Amino acid sequence: MSNISMLEIAELEKTELAPFIKKTLESKAPDPAFHAIMGHNPELAKSMYVAWGTVFQTGKVDHKLKEIIRVKLSRAADCNYWGNVRSASAKQQGLTEAKIDEGIDEYESSHNFTEAEKVALRYSELMDTCPEKIDEKFYSELAKHYTTEEIIELGVYIGFNVGYHRFFGTLDFYPMFAPDGKLVDQKTSREIYGDTPVSHL
Numbered sequence: 001m002s003n004i005s006m007l008e009i010a011e012l013e014k015t016e017l018a019p020f021i022k023k024t025l026e027s028k029a030p031d032p033a034f035h036a037i038m039g040h041n042p043e044l045a046k047s048m049y050v051a052w053g054t055v056f057q058t059g060k061v062d063h064k065l066k067e068i069i070r071v072k073l074s075r076a077a078d079c080n081y082w083g084n085v086r087s088a089s090a091k092q093q094g095l096t097e098a099k100i101d102e103g104i105d106e107y108e109s110s111h112n113f114t115e116a117e118k119v120a121l122r123y124s125e126l127m128d129t130c131p132e133k134i135d136e137k138f139y140s141e142l143a144k145h146y147t148t149e150e151i152i153e154l155g156v157y158i159g160f161n162v163g164y165h166r167f168f169g170t171l172d173f174y175p176m177f178a179p180d181g182k183l184v185d186q187k188t189s190r191e192i193y194g195d196t197p198v199s200h201l
Contacts, residue, residue, distance in 0.1 A: 002173035006036040029087040033176045059153045064095040068103035069124045073161045075197050079169035083197020097200045116145035124158045
């Protein structure tokens with residue numbers, strides 16, 4: 001059982017959150033469980049969902065790279081919700097679970113990531129664990145690969161995810177989508193995903 005009660009989606013679909021829940025059924029990251037928790041504060045649920053959509057689905061930084069960063073940070077936070085949801089659009093764009101795993105575990109030595117992608121992944125790692133190491137020298141390295149606009153986009157996105165995953169991880173709830181795309185209840189989802197977010201391979 002989650003540490004905060006989860007509202008019934010069928011009831012939420014009768015409220016002002018209905019159009020947002022419809023979007024979660026399509027995007028899958030977040031999925032409807034987001035509103036089952038956040039729906040306790042509807043205005044904040046709407047604002048945070050819109051903010052999330054802006055930092056995740058728009059901008060100039062590649063969406064697939066953002067998805068790898070998101071899963072990387074959620075695993076680091078041991079968040080069973082964000083660590084187990086997957087972006088439908090990132091999948092449609094060709095991102096595989098194997099590439100996500102590689103981006104988390106061995107991106108530094110991988111030939112499948114560009115130098116720009118590696119420095120972005122390093123940025124996310126340092127922001128989460130050693131922000132004091134993100135200094136003038138590091139920003140100069142980022143600037144070799146990204147414009148100032150893109151650096152701001154990356155920084156906001158990473159910061160957003162670090163906070164989101166830490167908070168959601170304490171709530172102890174799971175996605176409503178199984179890896180095969182079927183909607184499941186929390187008991188089944190917990191049985192499928194286990195105690196720690198891992199690869200879906």
